[in-house]
């Protein structure tokens with residue numbers, strides 16, 4: 173016993189201070205592609221679109237379009253068109269609306285350009301959760317790596333207890349439902365039942381590219397193409413798998429403790445926002461948050 | 471109408487067998503001690519081709535039978551070869567070929583509401599189909615007796631686990647019987663392969679089991695490389711060894727951390743979890759991904775780390791090895807920990823052999839099998855190391871085997887860093903890809919042998935890709951080893967097997 177205590181002390185503090193102080197993954201980390209289409213020549217970008225295994229990259233009359241919810245960070249596009257496409261270690265990719273995952277390339281934020289948009293409806297819903305928050309994880313068809321990353325959140329490097337975040341096995345005590353995986357057909361019912369067993373207010377976080385869209389399994393006979401097909405999702409965290417820092421960012425985004433960096437798109441408030449919490453969500457607020465997002469972007 | 475798969479590579483021997491005498495042939499091989507490696511079914515147009523692959527030392531011996539599509543029946547092999555049980559359930563469910571006389575043909579992998587007469591691996595079923603729900607209850611093996619009750623664990627489990635379901639029959643403290651219902655994570659992997667071209671299919675192989683990225687992508691690539699007679703360059707061979715052993719290291723540290731967690735050894739848990747994290751961070755330097763994605767391609771590897779990164783890796787791992795050996799030595803002296811493992815979830819040698827166990831689970835039950843040595847690939851035939859085995863078959867022995875493998879992985883990585891030559895990273899793919907060629911590919915993942923069988927179709931597409939992970943083989947053994955244990959040891963038992971669900975459910 174003493175041996176362990178001594179070694180524990182000798183190891184010292186490894187824990188990150190993220191998000192209070194910025195942290196980063198190694199520069200080699202493939203977080204997301206950035207695209208500067210003006211630098212592309214010889215139509216290499218068309219080849220990049222053709223090689224993208226999940227159709228995350230598409231060409232539209234307005235230029236290239238990147239769907240972060242489908243991108244599996246393989247880096248093939250950047251290999252095919254290195255002049256215009258580059259992989260960055262950016263990990264703060266989580267968003268609050270599925271449509272925000274789809275970027276026209278001229279919208280992709282620079283490192284400095286931060287767009288503070290927190291959907292007010294969501295903020296209202298989670299304002300009671302700020303102190304200590306309990307998370308229930310459900311796997312809806314992952315490849316197993318994202319579970320290891322979630323498990324890593326409790327290791328000494330990330331230690332999310334310092335942020336007041338805890339895991340709980342009991343749905344009734346849970347504030348956040350953290351769902352991983354492609355959303356298999358077989359898990360639709362068990363997932364709905366878990367959600368129903370949770371009390372209000374509750375947040376649903378889809379963790380991983382697979383949970384955002386089905387990823388490379390999109391379209392398969394056994395897959396429903398992402399968690400949003402079954403539950404109202406409040407936060408989407410892209411990543412194959414999302415790194416522990418991406419998960420922390422996404423969870424805090426859902427709790428209104430950090431701002432969304434990916435630009436927000438105008439959208440109608442979802443029906444579900446109103447159904448879930450009719451008292452705390454006057455329609456006007458939802459609309460005004462959309463207006464703010466719009467102005468910031470323009 | 472496509473013809474039978476052609477034998478095209480050394481180390482694989484196909485033998486045609488009339489379906490009526492298949493069972494007899496299989497029985498002979500089983501009683502001579504050959505290990506069942508895999509069963510594959512393939513829609514060949516007007517028939518279904520059945521392959522039964524046995525491990526005959528350096529050679530894979532394959533019995534090849536044809537079942538007419540018009541009447542898809544054959545005599546079940548499970549009665550003479552228990553290890554065939556799950557393969558035959560899979561064949562019945564996904565391909566609609568009925569093994570007659572099989573003792574248990576409940577659905578294994580498809581969703582509970584899937585219609586019984588729709589077979590997704592038939593060519594007539596298009597991947598994009600999503601048939602309407604039908605009601606089909608799942609039953610569990612009934613265990614009756616006074617005071618016996620059943621507890622379902624899962625599919626939504628308590629804690630950060632992959633989804634699966636165990637139905638535990640107990641009379642209080644002791645586990646009498648466990649029935650496992652996998653399949654909740656079934657994603658249609660094998661059908662999805664048929665949609666992709668060869669090169670992007672490597673990315674799918676990486677996502678079959680995300681904690682064995684290297685093993686799966688390597689087994690897939692090697693199957694195609696063997697079918698095409700591609701000889702991969704030496705640098706790629708050594709980089710495959712390097713990354714495969716990094717994968718083994720982080721997975722083994724993860725298993726130890728989980729076991730410490732089960733025993734409430736929180737400091738030890740934190741230490742081993744931190745070791746694992748250090749390796750994942752090194753993986754980013756090597757591959758751009760914490761789980762080593764984007765390393766393999768058909769013909770070799772995609773990238774080569776710079777000399778600076780490699781020398782830093784050598785230094786970091788040397789340091790990590792020293793610290794981890796100190797913690798492991800202390801762990802083995804921590805009685806409150808090892809007392810929980812000794813005698814827990816015992817897997818006797820005979821049972822392991824009968825059910826064709828693989829990986830550390832097999833080796834800890836005294837079976838000396840490791841495909842890095844048995845059928846060497848990459849650069850393993852140039853490596854100097856020994857397979858770790860142990861006779862006891864309990865959770866403690868599985869831990870001991872993993873601990874020895876950690877030491878050996880550090881050694882193998884050092885050898886790879888030493889030997890890594892200059893030169894090209896990949897052999898080019900040939901211009902035309904002949905239709906109908908097929909081959910096996912394998913790799914020893916941290917959990918045991920990963921086996922692929924790939925057959926090319928027209929225009930360089932994949933006609934059939936059969937994936938068999940070590941978890942698919944070892945889960946049925948887990949359910950047998952846990953019987954007779956107390957319920958509170960469930961976590962120790964499960965983590966000492968160290969299996970995944972993603973690789974099993976496909």
Ligand code: SF4
Pocket residue numbers: 205223224225226227228229238242243244245246247248249250
């Ligand atoms: S990184 Fe891969 S998945 Fe993402 S856009 Fe590029 S090619 Fe597509």
